[in-house]
Amino acid sequence: MxxxxxxxxxxxxxxxxxxxxxxxxxxxxxxxxxxxxxxxxxxxxxxxxxxxxxxxxxxxxxxxxxxxxxxxxxxxxxxxxxxxxxxxxxxxxxxxxxxxxxxxxxxxxxxxxxxxxxxxxxxxxxxxxxxxxxxxxxxxxxxxxxxxxxxxxxxxxxxxxxxxxxxxxxxxxxxxxxxxxxxxxxxxxxxxxxxxxxxxxxxxxxxxxxxATSWEGRVVEAEGSGVIINLGQEAGVVAGDRLHVERVAKVLTDPATGQILSEERYRVGTLTVTGVEARIARANFTSVDGSAAAARGDLVIPAGAPRSR
The missing domain is CATH 3.40.50.10610 (ABC-type transport auxiliary lipoprotein component)
Incomplete structure (x- = not known):
C-alpha cells in the first residue's frame, strides 16, 4: 500500500x-x-x-x-x-x-x-x-x-x-x-x-x-502528635505538604435510597507531612484548640479548603 x-x-x-x-x-x-x-x-x-x-x-x-x-x-x-x-x-x-x-x-x-x-x-x-x-x-x-x-x-x-x-x-x-x-x-x-x-x-x-472536585483521604492511625494517613507517593503526596483534619459529626441520608445527601463536619487540626511511603504518609498533627486529637477514620482534606461548619 x-x-x-x-x-x-x-x-x-x-x-x-x-x-x-x-x-x-x-x-x-x-x-x-x-x-x-x-x-x-x-x-x-x-x-x-x-x-x-x-x-x-x-x-x-x-x-x-x-x-x-x-x-x-x-x-x-x-x-x-x-x-x-x-x-x-x-x-x-x-x-x-x-x-x-x-x-x-x-x-x-x-x-x-x-x-x-x-x-x-x-x-x-x-x-x-x-x-x-x-x-x-x-x-x-x-x-x-x-x-x-x-x-x-x-x-x-x-x-x-x-x-x-x-x-x-x-x-x-x-x-x-x-x-x-x-x-x-x-x-x-x-x-x-x-x-x-x-x-x-x-x-x-x-x-x-x-x-475542580474536592479530594479527601483518611487517618489510618493516630498516636499523640504522630499521624499516618492513607495517601502516599502513589497519590502524589510529598514531605512538607500541609493538610487539614476534619471529623464527620452527622451524615444525612435519603431514607428511601440510602444515598448520602449531606455531611456535617468540624475541623480537628492540621497535618504537616514528614515522611512518605508508597501508599501512606506520616505527619505531625497540630490541634485547632490545643486539646483535640486526631483519630482513626478522620477525614484529610487540602489545607486551602474552607473551614467546614
Missing part, C-alpha cells in the same frame, strides 16, 4: 490535559456498552475494547491512580464493595483499593455510515489509478460517558465526545479483517486514529471535572 492520509476533519492541536491538583484521585473505568448496529465480522467486543483503551489513556497521563474494575457493572457494586470492607487494606491482608470515581457510558458510533443503514467498519470506495485500486476509508467514533462519584452515586458530569477521520491512498486491498481492536495495526487505521482522538478528548473532560 502507498498511503496518503487526508483528514476530512482537520487535525487541530490536541487540547492539553489539565493538571489535577492535590493527591491523585483513584479512578476506575466501569462498564461501557456498545449501542448500535456495529459490524460483527471482525469479532470485536467494542464496549470492552473501548473501556480498556480509556483505562490505558487515563493511566498514561500519570494524573490518576487507576484501579481495575472490569468485572463490576455499576456504582451499586462499588458501594457494596466498600460497605463489605472488601475495599481498603490492612497490614495482614491485601484488599482492593476503592475507586473514588467511576467512568461509565456507551459507544454510540464506531465505524463508518454506509448507504442503506447500519454501520460498516471502515467502508471504502474504490477506483483505479494505473491498474491499482484506490481506497478511501473513514473511521468515526462517538462516546457518551458519565463521571460518577462512587460514594454517593452522584453523576458529576455527562458528556459526549466524537471524532471522524478519513484516509485516502493507493492499495490492492483494505479493511479491518484480522486486525485486533486496540492493537498497533488498529492504531494506524482511520478508525484507530478517530478512537485515539475521541479518547483524548474524553481524558481532557475527565481531568477538567476532577480538577
Amino acid at each position: 502507498l498511503p496518503q492520509t487526508v483528514y476530512a476533519q482537520p487535525a487541530a492541536s490536541a487540547a492539553p490535559i489539565p493538571v489535577v491538583p492535590g493527591p491523585k484521585r483513584t479512578v476506575a473505568v466501569g462498564e461501557i456498552e456498545a449501542n448500535g448496529g456495529f459490524e460483527a465480522s471482525e469479532n470485536w467486543n467494542v464496549g470492552a475494547g473501548v473501556s480498556a483503551m480509556l483505562t490505558t489513556a487515563l493511566a498514561n497521563t500519570d494524573r490518576f491512580v487507576m484501579v481495575e474494575r472490569g468485572t463490576l457493572t455499576g456504582i451499586l457494586n462499588e458501594q457494596q464493595l466498600q460497605a463489605s470492607k472488601v475495599a481498603g487494606g490492612t497490614p495482614s491482608r491485601e484488599r482492593m483499593t476503592p475507586a473514588h470515581y467511576i467512568i461509565v457510558g456507551s459507544v454510540t458510533d464506531f465505524g463508518s455510515p454506509r448507504s442503506g443503514g447500519g454501520f460498516s467498519i471502515g467502508g471504502s470506495r474504490k477506483g483505479m489509478i494505473g491498474g491499482l485500486g484506490t481506497s478511501r476509508k473513514t473511521g468515526k467514533v462517538g462516546l457518551d460517558l458519565r463521571i460518577v462519584d462512587s460514594r454517593t452515586g452522584k453523576i458529576l458530569k455527562s458528556f459526549v465526545v466524537s471524532s471522524k477521520v478519513t484516509q485516502s491512498g493507493i492499495a490492492l486491498s483494505g479493511g479491518y479483517k484480522g486486525i485486533a481492536l486496540g492493537g498497533d495495526q488498529f492504531s494506524k487505521t482511520p478508525l484507530g486514529e478517530a478512537t485515539r482522538r475521541a479518547l483524548h478528548d474524553a481524558v481532557v473532560q475527565i481531568a477538567t471535572v476532577l480538577a
Whole structure:
C-alpha cells in the first residue's frame, strides 16, 4: 500500500490535559456498552475494547491512580464493595483499593455510515489509478460517558465526545479483517486514529471535572502528635505538604435510597507531612484548640479548603 492520509476533519492541536491538583484521585473505568448496529465480522467486543483503551489513556497521563474494575457493572457494586470492607487494606491482608470515581457510558458510533443503514467498519470506495485500486476509508467514533462519584452515586458530569477521520491512498486491498481492536495495526487505521482522538478528548473532560472536585483521604492511625494517613507517593503526596483534619459529626441520608445527601463536619487540626511511603504518609498533627486529637477514620482534606461548619 502507498498511503496518503487526508483528514476530512482537520487535525487541530490536541487540547492539553489539565493538571489535577492535590493527591491523585483513584479512578476506575466501569462498564461501557456498545449501542448500535456495529459490524460483527471482525469479532470485536467494542464496549470492552473501548473501556480498556480509556483505562490505558487515563493511566498514561500519570494524573490518576487507576484501579481495575472490569468485572463490576455499576456504582451499586462499588458501594457494596466498600460497605463489605472488601475495599481498603490492612497490614495482614491485601484488599482492593476503592475507586473514588467511576467512568461509565456507551459507544454510540464506531465505524463508518454506509448507504442503506447500519454501520460498516471502515467502508471504502474504490477506483483505479494505473491498474491499482484506490481506497478511501473513514473511521468515526462517538462516546457518551458519565463521571460518577462512587460514594454517593452522584453523576458529576455527562458528556459526549466524537471524532471522524478519513484516509485516502493507493492499495490492492483494505479493511479491518484480522486486525485486533486496540492493537498497533488498529492504531494506524482511520478508525484507530478517530478512537485515539475521541479518547483524548474524553481524558481532557475527565481531568477538567476532577480538577475542580474536592479530594479527601483518611487517618489510618493516630498516636499523640504522630499521624499516618492513607495517601502516599502513589497519590502524589510529598514531605512538607500541609493538610487539614476534619471529623464527620452527622451524615444525612435519603431514607428511601440510602444515598448520602449531606455531611456535617468540624475541623480537628492540621497535618504537616514528614515522611512518605508508597501508599501512606506520616505527619505531625497540630490541634485547632490545643486539646483535640486526631483519630482513626478522620477525614484529610487540602489545607486551602474552607473551614467546614
